[in-house]
Amino acid sequence: MTEHTPALIVLVPLVSALLLPILALVSKVLARGWTLVALLGTHAGSVSTLIYVLANGRWHYYLGGWAPPWGIEYVLDPLGAGMATLVSFLALLVAFYSGPYLKDAAPLKTGSFYALFLLVTAGLLGMVVTGDVFNLFVFLEISALATYGLVAMGGHRATVAAFRYLIVGTIGATFYLLGIGYLYAVTGTLNMADLAERIMPLLNSQAVVVAVALILAGFGIKMALFPLHGWLPDTYAYAPAPVTTFISAVMGKVAIYVLYRVFYFILGGTGPVLPALTVLGWAGAVGILAGSLMAIAQRDFWRMLAYSSIAQMGYIAVGLSLGNMMGITGALLHILNHAVVKGGLFMVAGGVFWRTGIRDIPSFIQMSRRMPMSMAVFVAAALSMIGIPPTVGFFSKWYLVLASIEASAWPFVIVIVVSSLLNAVYFFRIIENSYLRFRTAEEDEVAVGGTELPATMLVPMVVLGVAVFMLGVLSGEVVTNIISFALPWGTQ
Amino acid sequence: MKPPFGSIILDAAFRLMIPFILLFAVYVLVHGHYSPGGGFQAGVLFAVSVILVRLVHGRDAAWGVSRKGAVILACLGTFIFGGIGLLTVIFGGNVLDYGALPLGPHEAEVRAMGTLGIEIGVTIAVMGVILTIFYAMIGKED
Numbered sequence: 001m002t003e004h005t006p007a008l009i010v011l012v013p014l015v016s017a018l019l020l021p022i023l024a025l026v027s028k029v030l031a032r033g034w035t036l037v038a039l040l041g042t043h044a045g046s047v048s049t050l051i052y053v054l055a056n057g058r059w060h061y062y063l064g065g066w067a068p069p070w071g072i073e074y075v076l077d078p079l080g081a082g083m084a085t086l087v088s089f090l091a092l093l094v095a096f097y098s099g100p101y102l103k104d105a106a107p108l109k110t111g112s113f114y115a116l117f118l119l120v121t122a123g124l125l126g127m128v129v130t131g132d133v134f135n136l137f138v139f140l141e142i143s144a145l146a147t148y149g150l151v152a153m154g155g156h157r158a159t160v161a162a163f164r165y166l167i168v169g170t171i172g173a174t175f176y177l178l179g180i181g182y183l184y185a186v187t188g189t190l191n192m193a194d195l196a197e198r199i200m201p202l203l204n205s206q207a208v209v210v211a212v213a214l215i216l217a218g219f220g221i222k223m224a225l226f227p228l229h230g231w232l233p234d235t236y237a238y239a240p241a242p243v244t245t246f247i248s249a250v251m252g253k254v255a256i257y258v259l260y261r262v263f264y265f266i267l268g269g270t271g272p273v274l275p276a277l278t279v280l281g282w283a284g285a286v287g288i289l290a291g292s293l294m295a296i297a298q299r300d301f302w303r304m305l306a307y308s309s310i311a312q313m314g315y316i317a318v319g320l321s322l323g324n325m326m327g328i329t330g331a332l333l334h335i336l337n338h339a340v341v342k343g344g345l346f347m348v349a350g351g352v353f354w355r356t357g358i359r360d361i362p363s364f365i366q367m368s369r370r371m372p373m374s375m376a377v378f379v380a381a382a383l384s385m386i387g388i389p390p391t392v393g394f395f396s397k398w399y400l401v402l403a404s405i406e407a408s409a410w411p412f413v414i415v416i417v418v419s420s421l422l423n424a425v426y427f428f429r430i431i432e433n434s435y436l437r438f439r440t441a442e443e444d445e446v447a448v449g450g451t452e453l454p455a456t457m458l459v460p461m462v463v464l465g466v467a468v469f470m471l472g473v474l475s476g477e478v479v480t481n482i483i484s485f486a487l488p489w490g491t492q
Numbered sequence: 493m494k495p496p497f498g499s500i501i502l503d504a505a506f507r508l509m510i511p512f513i514l515l516f517a518v519y520v521l522v523h524g525h526y527s528p529g530g531g532f533q534a535g536v537l538f539a540v541s542v543i544l545v546r547l548v549h550g551r552d553a554a555w556g557v558s559r560k561g562a563v564i565l566a567c568l569g570t571f572i573f574g575g576i577g578l579l580t581v582i583f584g585g586n587v588l589d590y591g592a593l594p595l596g597p598h599e600a601e602v603r604a605m606g607t608l609g610i611e612i613g614v615t616i617a618v619m620g621v622i623l624t625i626f627y628a629m630i631g632k633e634d
Contacts, residue, residue, distance in 0.1 A: 007587040015574035018567045065589035108563075115567075 002048075006061040006074040009045040009084060010126045010139075012038050013091075017118035024111025028102075035095050035114045039121065043088040046125075050081040054485060060131070068131070069191035075131030079332075079486035083128040083257050086336060090249045090343055091121040093460035097347055098242035100454055101354065113153060119146035120246065124254045133180045133266075134190045136258065137173065140222075143254075144169050147247055151239040158238035161231075168221060168231040175218030176258075182211035196266045203271035212272045215262055216280065223255035225280070225317060226287025229310045236306035241350020244302070249343035252313050253335045260320055260331075264488040269323060281321025285415045287314035292422035299360045301349050304426060305342065308385065311419060312338045315400060318412050322403045325487060330399030332483045333475065337384060337392045340471065344381040344464035348374045351453045351461065367434035371452050375434050377465035382427035384468045387420045392471035506548050513541045521615050525604060531611040535569075535618025542619075543626050562623035569617025576609045 016038035024031035053059055053076050061074040076084075095117065102110045123143025130136050148169070152162035184190055186207045187198040202208055217228070224232040236244050259280070263273045291311030298304040316338070319331025351374050352367065353359055368375040384393030397416060404412040452458065471478060517537035524530030545553045557565065577588045585592025590606025591599045 004581050004587060007581075011574060011578060011587060015571065015578065018571040018574060021563055021567050062586055063588055065586045065591065108560075 004061070005045045005049050006059060006076050006129055007063065009042050009049065009088070010074075010122055010129060012042050012045070013118040013125065014122040017115045017122060020115040020118065021108065021111035024107045024114070028107055028110045031107075031111050031114055032095075032099060032102075035118060036092070038118065039088065039092040039095050042121070042125070043085070043092050046081065046084040046088045049076050050078070050085050050482075053078055053081045054482065069189045069194035072135050073131045073191065074129045075192070076129055077486070078482060079257075079261070080128045082482050082486055083254065083335075084125050086339055087121065087124045087128065087250050087254065090246060090339060091117070093343070093463060094242050094246045094249075097245065097350075097457050097460040098240075099456040101240060101242055101350075109153070113150070116146040116149045117242075117246070119143070120150065120251075124250060127254050128257060131192045132190050133183065133192060133195065133262075137177050137180065140173055140176065140258075143251070144173060144222075147243075147251065150243040151235055151247075153243070154239045157234075158240075161234035161238045165231045165235045172218045172221030172228075175214045175221070177218075179211040179214035179218060182207045182214070186211075192261070192266055196268065199267060203267065208267075209272040212263075212267065212276045216259070216276045219255045219259045220280075220283070223252040223259070223313050223317075224310050226283045226290055226310065226314060229287070229291075232310060233303050233306040236309065236346075237300060237302045241346065241353065245343050245346040245350060248305070248309050248346050249339045252309065253316075253339055256313065256316050256320070256331075256335065260328075263320075264328075269488060277321040277323060280317045281409075281412070284314035284317025284321065285412055287311060288318070288415050288419045289422075292419045292426070296422060296426045298426075299362070301352075301359050301361055301364070301430070302346075304361065305345050305349060308423070308426070309338075309342060311423075312342065312385075315397070315416070318416070319400050319403065322400075322407045322409060322412070324403055324406055325489070326399050326406055327403035328487055329479055329483050330396050330403055332486060333392070333399060333479065334396035336471065336478070337396045340464050340467050341381045341384045341393060344377055344461060344468065345385070347457070347461045347464065348378045348381070351457050354457075355451070355453055361429055361433060364430055364433040365437050373452055373458055374461060377461045378434075379431060380465040380468045382431065384472070385427060386423045390472040391468050392475055393468075395472060395475040502548050506544055510541050510544065513537055513544075517541070517615075521611055522608070524611055525607060531614025532618050534611075535615040536622060538615065538619040539622035539626070542623060546626075557623055559624070559627040562620045562627060564620070566617050566620030566624060569613045569615065569620055572613030572616065573610055576606065576613065580606070 016034060020031050020034065023034055049059065059076040059081075060068075061076075062068065063072045063074065066072070095114070098113070098117070102113060105113070120143045123139045123141075123146060126139030127136050127143065130139060148162050148166045151165060152159050154161075180190070183195060183199065186202050186205060187195055189195050189198060199208065221228045221231075236248055239247070263269060263277065267273045269277075288311045291307045291309070291314060295304045295307035295311065298307060312334070316331045316334050319327045319334060321327070349359075352364075352371065355371070358364065358367075380391070384391035387393045387397040389395075397420065401413055401416055404410070404416065453461075514537075517534045520529035520537060521531065521534035524534070542557050545556055576590075580589045580592045581587055583592040583594060590603045593602055593606050595602045595605045
């Protein structure tokens with residue numbers, strides 16, 4: 001069976017998702033157990049592929065036995081397998097975390113929640129393992145459609161947010177489809193490796209220029225690149241906490257992974273990609289500042305984190321746009337950093353809201369007394385977000401600053417440094433409220449009680465909190481052993 | 493939908509139509525490899541026949557698929573698709589490599605059978621999804 005692992009890491013969550021509504025009608029515990037087992041298996045598969053790929057180079061898997069470029073192939077390289085590991089790891093943690101959320105839900109709702117969740121996971125995993133640009137679109141739609149359903153489960157206002165996300169997200173996916181349509185028109189192939197070969201002499205044709213612009217616009221929407229981020233704050237603020245955690249942690253990352261894959265691996269990072277990268281970099285830089293400033297202006301903790309996500313996606317965009325080795329390393333490390341950190345932050349935000357119903361920042365007074373562990377995780381994640389050593393956030397920002405200096409992109413250096421200060425401002429507000437401020441007499445009457453979260457919610461949080469420091473200390477190993485193989489020049 | 497808009501003409505007409513719609517759906521499904529058609533179209537036709545009964549006879553239609561049944565059908569159909577895909581792995585092929593199924597000596601024939609199995613899954617799934625959309629639109633929780 002091991003030779004089928006590339007296909008199984010996508011198929012196991014996909015097939016499990018279809019079983020879950022039926023399993024949930026039998027027993028909710030069974031449905032939850034099956035979800036966890038399936039995701040555990042998926043994660044084990046992803047890790048083993050990553051290890052295999054790092055040792056032996058690329059792994060091609062032909063679906064249906066049809067050889068490419070006619071058939072669809074799954075290609076695992078260190079980049080794809082690394083992303084698959086990240087996605088499946090966070091999926092496992094979030095599935096574990098979502099238990100208490102669904103305790104009182106009806107069986108059909110529990111079943112459909114887990115089913116949609118597994119479909120998102122399967123879609124995202126499919127996007128990172130596929131070697132076919134159209135197959136990527138199919139998986140993009142699987143994950144996106146399931147996400148709309150999950151977001152809408154957050155209740156009344158979430159339905160509106162989900163509908164808006166649906167319209168905007170579909171436009172994004174359509175742009176991507178149009179883009180690959182143009183690529184197919186000029187090359188006659190959809191296989192990524194074949195496309196990369198055939199596109200080289202055609203790079204400066206008008207059709208390829210249009211295709212690059214469309215793909216940038218499409219995935220710019222999907223990753224919430226600055227002027228295209230309008231759907232994000234409402235979606236993140238009203239979706240159920242486990243959903244927000246998962247989509248904020250990995251969905252945007254997979255979108256930017258696709259941009260990276262298309263721009264650097266298929267189009268070779270030259271020709272019409274260069275102006276597209278310039279646009280990406282400046283949009284990212286403006287997004288860093290705008291997102292951070294908007295985050296400072298928020299009273300609602302969730303919305304603050306949502307705007308902070310827009311800023312963090314900007315860092316990754318800046319790193320990719322620089323195009324030098326440092327920049328891309330920094331961008332990839334920041335993908336890892338932000339996935340872990342934002343996952344942890346939204347888990348804390350969701351946990352606090354679930355236990356106490358508190359969302360607005362001024363009400364966080366003395367939260368450290370009521371939920372010491374959760375707030376400790378919050379502080380760890382906030383340190384990484386600001387970029388204080390030895391957290392992983394420091395190292396990714398360090399790479400990005402060095403890369404900007406190397407490319408003589410001084411505006412980016414200033415933006416990154418200034419935004420770290422802005423990050424400190426908005427995260428310190430919460431730290432101040434929860435640790436340093438004491439209640440006045442009248443506030444004492446409002447907020448009372450509240451205890452630590454149940455272990456099922458606490459364990460994934462603490463894992464992410466510890467991971468922030470672990471990845472920081474081991475960032476050198478992560479870069480030399482995994483990320484350096486995921487660079488466009490480092491692949492075999 | 494409170495009063496079903498049934499009348500003698502409608503009642504007699506749809507009784508005549510349903511068997512032909514069902515038969516045509518099977519034809520579209522089976523003949524999908526060679527002519528326009530296939531799982532999606534057949535699924536729509538199956539769903540249409542159920543919806544037609546429901547429209548003419550309203551809630552007391554004796555024959556139909558419940559809302560819950562529609563969801564289960566949708567899952568089941570997709571599961572057949574995935575199940576056949578995984579079955580090929582068990583018989584030693586790659587995922588969705590129908591040639592590996594032990595259905596006969598001729599590979600082309602086996603592949604056609606495998607495709608038919610997939611199409612049946614697609615049909616059931618499409619039928620379930622369309623009925624689910626129909627029930628969502630008429631807003632009935634039954």
